[in-house]
């Protein structure tokens with residue numbers, strides 16, 4: 422996929438999540454937390470891919486893109502700080518909605534600048550083949566990119582590539598760990614439920630016989 426098409430598709434995904442957040446009612450805390458978790462993941466990966474591959478490439482290739490890229494890096498920086506504050510924040514906190522609102526304003530402004538000013542400049546200079554090659558590199562970067570915000574880490578090569586791969590591996594390991602814990606917990610709950618049902622069943626049958634109940638309770 423060509424690099425710009427890929428970034429625009431990311432922008433659409435994020436905008437859909439923003440709309441979902443805006444539609445969620447005040448009391449829909451679980452939904453808001455889930456949407457914000459998805460926003461954090463999408464934006465963290467998207468920012469890393471732009472910073473590791475797209476921005477350095479266009480700084481090289483496009484003569485007058487320098488100022489826009491530098492501005493974009495600063496915008497990403499602010500967005501990552503807000504994301505890091507939202508990460509793990511109680512959705513019932515009085516500052517939660519306000520923080521998401523400011524995040525959305527920042528991202529929408531950033532997306533508008535990229536789509537209206539930066540991308541057309543890039544399309545003028547880079548041919549279709551170059552944009553497809555760039556897209557392929559971005560696709561590779563996407564698979565190992567950090568899934569959580571790391572505002573203190575370098576955002577330019579080579580620091581962001583080395584740090585990004587390490588952070589990406591840690592973030593992904595954490596996600597796998599979280600899933601494993603969730604699965605184990607739900608398996609545990611299920612097993613506990615079944616055990617309870619069996620015990621209750623046995624208890625009622627032993628109560629009828631009278632003697633086995635006393636014997637099992639004395640074993641503790």
Ligand SMILES: [Fe+2]
Nearest residue numbers: 468471493531
């Ligand atoms: Fe961006």
